[in-house]
Amino acid sequence: MPKTIPENSIGLVTPKTCQFDHPLQLECGQTLSEYELIYETYGTLNADASNAILICHALSGDHHAAGYHSMQDRKPGWWETCIGPGKPIDSNQFFIVCPNNLGGCKGSTGPISINPQTGKYYGPDFPIVTVQDWVHAQERLAQQLGINKWLAVIGGSLGGMQALQWSISYPDKLEYAIIIASAPKLSAQNIAFNEVARQAIISDPNFHQGHYLENNTRPTHGLILARMLGHITYLSDDAMGAKFGRELRNDTLYYNYDVEFQVESYLRYQGRSFADHFDANTYLLMTKVLDYFDPAHAFNDDLALALKAVQAKFLVLSFTSDWRFSPKRSTEIVNALIANRKQVSYAEITAHQGHDAFLIPIPDYLSIFHAYMQNVGAHL
Amino acid sequence: MPKTIPENSIGLVTPKTCQFDHPLQLECGQTLSEYELIYETYGTLNADASNAILICHALSGDHHAAGYHSMQDRKPGWWETCIGPGKPIDSNQFFIVCPNNLGGCKGSTGPISINPQTGKYYGPDFPIVTVQDWVHAQERLAQQLGINKWLAVIGGSLGGMQALQWSISYPDKLEYAIIIASAPKLSAQNIAFNEVARQAIISDPNFHQGHYLENNTRPTHGLILARMLGHITYLSDDAMGAKFGRELRNDTLYYNYDVEFQVESYLRYQGRSFADHFDANTYLLMTKVLDYFDPAHAFNDDLALALKAVQAKFLVLSFTSDWRFSPKRSTEIVNALIANRKQVSYAEITAHQGHDAFLIPIPDYLSIFHAYMQNVGAHL
Numbered sequence: 001m002p003k004t005i006p007e008n009s010i011g012l013v014t015p016k017t018c019q020f021d022h023p024l025q026l027e028c029g030q031t032l033s034e035y036e037l038i039y040e041t042y043g044t045l046n047a048d049a050s051n052a053i054l055i056c057h058a059l060s061g062d063h064h065a066a067g068y069h070s071m072q073d074r075k076p077g078w079w080e081t082c083i084g085p086g087k088p089i090d091s092n093q094f095f096i097v098c099p100n101n102l103g104g105c106k107g108s109t110g111p112i113s114i115n116p117q118t119g120k121y122y123g124p125d126f127p128i129v130t131v132q133d134w135v136h137a138q139e140r141l142a143q144q145l146g147i148n149k150w151l152a153v154i155g156g157s158l159g160g161m162q163a164l165q166w167s168i169s170y171p172d173k174l175e176y177a178i179i180i181a182s183a184p185k186l187s188a189q190n191i192a193f194n195e196v197a198r199q200a201i202i203s204d205p206n207f208h209q210g211h212y213l214e215n216n217t218r219p220t221h222g223l224i225l226a227r228m229l230g231h232i233t234y235l236s237d238d239a240m241g242a243k244f245g246r247e248l249r250n251d252t253l254y255y256n257y258d259v260e261f262q263v264e265s266y267l268r269y270q271g272r273s274f275a276d277h278f279d280a281n282t283y284l285l286m287t288k289v290l291d292y293f294d295p296a297h298a299f300n301d302d303l304a305l306a307l308k309a310v311q312a313k314f315l316v317l318s319f320t321s322d323w324r325f326s327p328k329r330s331t332e333i334v335n336a337l338i339a340n341r342k343q344v345s346y347a348e349i350t351a352h353q354g355h356d357a358f359l360i361p362i363p364d365y366l367s368i369f370h371a372y373m374q375n376v377g378a379h380l
Numbered sequence: 381m382p383k384t385i386p387e388n389s390i391g392l393v394t395p396k397t398c399q400f401d402h403p404l405q406l407e408c409g410q411t412l413s414e415y416e417l418i419y420e421t422y423g424t425l426n427a428d429a430s431n432a433i434l435i436c437h438a439l440s441g442d443h444h445a446a447g448y449h450s451m452q453d454r455k456p457g458w459w460e461t462c463i464g465p466g467k468p469i470d471s472n473q474f475f476i477v478c479p480n481n482l483g484g485c486k487g488s489t490g491p492i493s494i495n496p497q498t499g500k501y502y503g504p505d506f507p508i509v510t511v512q513d514w515v516h517a518q519e520r521l522a523q524q525l526g527i528n529k530w531l532a533v534i535g536g537s538l539g540g541m542q543a544l545q546w547s548i549s550y551p552d553k554l555e556y557a558i559i560i561a562s563a564p565k566l567s568a569q570n571i572a573f574n575e576v577a578r579q580a581i582i583s584d585p586n587f588h589q590g591h592y593l594e595n596n597t598r599p600t601h602g603l604i605l606a607r608m609l610g611h612i613t614y615l616s617d618d619a620m621g622a623k624f625g626r627e628l629r630n631d632t633l634y635y636n637y638d639v640e641f642q643v644e645s646y647l648r649y650q651g652r653s654f655a656d657h658f659d660a661n662t663y664l665l666m667t668k669v670l671d672y673f674d675p676a677h678a679f680n681d682d683l684a685l686a687l688k689a690v691q692a693k694f695l696v697l698s699f700t701s702d703w704r705f706s707p708k709r710s711t712e713i714v715n716a717l718i719a720n721r722k723q724v725s726y727a728e729i730t731a732h733q734g735h736d737a738f739l740i741p742i743p744d745y746l747s748i749f750h751a752y753m754q755n756v757g758a759h760l
Contacts, residue, residue, distance in 0.1 A: 028635035188620035203601040221583040240568035255408035
């Protein structure tokens with residue numbers, strides 16, 4: 001726990017919630033009659049509401065993007081690196097909003113919420129939402145907050161997909177879209193990894209076809225496996241090598257199935273601590289949101305066509321060692337924008353940290369991001 | 381089932397077994413008092429036993445490398461592409477030997493064998509063997525077959541590690557070592573993938589700490605997950621993309637947890653069919669054999685030092701899209717040999733098929749391999 005909160009942190013923050021009673025029509029055909037979104041804000045909305053920035057979270061992220069909930073918190077929000085006073089997304093200048101998405105498990109309506117129609121947990125019956133559904137829900141939140149147009153919508157990974165979708169769904173409701181370590185759709189390999197993670201959860205005997213909460217249990221082993229696997233894809237081979245190499249946990253080899261190498265111990269720990277605070281149905285849902293995202297699909301698989309009507313200015317960032325969403329995937333977005341003569345800046349940042357690089361204070365990354373954001377805020 | 385067996389196949393083959401009653405001291409400290417190896421041979425041993433070639437199999441391979449066991453077989457042996465009359469490893473010229481390794485589940489002594497000391501399945505009590513142990517066992521098999529020196533020891537992936545270990549353990553007992561799509565040791569990422577596979581098996585409630593056979597069950601779900609995951613690492617992202625892309629299984633999206641994309645269906649099928657005929661304890665064991673392989677470890681992590689005394693001539697082959705054991709890993713071996721002024725040929729073959737490329741009839745691969753093998757057999 002920090003004795004003092006660092007000076008460049010937004011400091012103590014308190015989440016807010018917003019109730020929505022107007023039904024939300026979902027892409028899957030179902031309707032959510034009512035729902036709640038939990039969100040955090042950092043900074044102050046200016047008089048003409050022109051300095052609002054939406055932060056979209058990734059698979060295991062939530063609304064707690066920056067700052068601390070209490071002086072006892074061991075860790076700040078997940079994007080503390082980039083959000084705060086004097087940081088790329090500067091809370092002295094911008095009004096920053098970060099909601100937990102629908103289907104999440106950190107306070108927004110999702111599988112662990114009570115379905116008002118049945119009085120029971122939604123569990124596996126929570127409808128499968130999509131990036132487009134999230135964007136619609138976020139747009140309603142913007143209305144509630146008195147924000148007609150975002151100055152920028154920003155996200156990494158699955159968050160970047162939301163920023164891209166915003167530019168398509170509401171072309172006149174954002175000035176800038178910032179898409180980091182993302183892709184215009186999953187590859188077959190991406191889907192394959194998701195499928196193994198899902199099968200790990202679903203084949204856990206404690207899954208009970210998703211109704212584990214009613215059975216007072218949780219598919220912890222499956223969720224641990226899913227997270228261990230995910231974690232491998234977030235790191236590069238080089239990053240893992242640099243961090244662990246073949247370092248042994250003990251001095252000698254034991255020739256048994258206990259942990260021999262540090263990397264095994266690390267992965268087990270990561271898996272367990274994640275499974276302690278995340279919901280399995282939400283995890284399943286998030287992987288499906290990723291799988292389904294494909295804005296070009298309705299346009300004959302022509303991404304340029306899908307992006308024809310966008311009006312936002314774009315910053316696209318990728319990291320050299322990211323093999324989950326490699327730089328090549330980012331350039332697909334960039335090229336589709338260029339084909340439409342849209343305004344786009346692109347940087348491929350040299351970094352050995354893999355996909356996780358977007359969460360890490362890499363000097364080149366922060367300085368490019370910061371410079372761009374100063375431009376974004378120049379007319380405020 | 382083939383109505384006729386292809387002309388360039390070795391045709392019908394019958395496995396043989398060899399009993400060993402002399403105890404084998406293992407690297408882990410334990411001793412196997414007696415054991416059996418099952419193996420196949422193709423071609424004829426010449427008068428001075430100078431045309432013998434040892435084929436070493438990989439993780440899920442076995443002794444059935446080429447030909448058919450019956451006219452009803454749907455598929456030939458696993459390396460039919462490379463072994464047979466007129467093929468790179470030409471059965472008209474060479475006497476080819478392929479054993480199932482110790483710890484295997486296809487006929488050699490392993491976890492599904494009965495432990496003579498207890499009268500029960502070895503199961504999880506089968507000792508953890510290493511590549512070095514395998515090489516010792518293979519050397520004893522050579523003695524039994526009247527082979528003092530292999531003309532060549534050949535293997536892909538984990539098989540290549542055995543070929544490398546042969547050159548270190550018995551420098552004067554092989555003329556050539558051919559190492560394909562392999563590595564001198566696993567990376568942290570490689571170990572991490574193995575660890576997830578192991579945890580999938582071990583956390584299956586039917587695993588019973590490895591004593592599942594006594595409980596008349598099998599950890600099928602865990603083994604399916606392990607294989608699905610492994611399979612992703614055998615294919616390249618490009619190969620998966622070319623094979624499946626984001627092709628849907630049905631015409632429309634269903635927005636549920638059933639199979640939506642072809643790649644999901646394919647992976648589930650691969651997992652299930654593998655789990656039907658492979659033993660989980662053997663799978664665990666094979667992943668540990670991979671993890672532990674590191675001939676440079678005893679030489680201060682200096683691979684060149686480990687290879688100082690080798691006498692074999694080497695062919696090392698890698699494939700551009702192999703991300704399990706990338707070309708960079710092969711060049712580690714090549715560079716260590718060059719540092720010792722050993723004779724080594726190296727080719728990096730352009731192929732989009734990933735790690736599995738070594739099993740696939742890629743023209744450049746076969747022609748390079750064939751040309752080299754003609755040279756190997758030139759003096760016969």
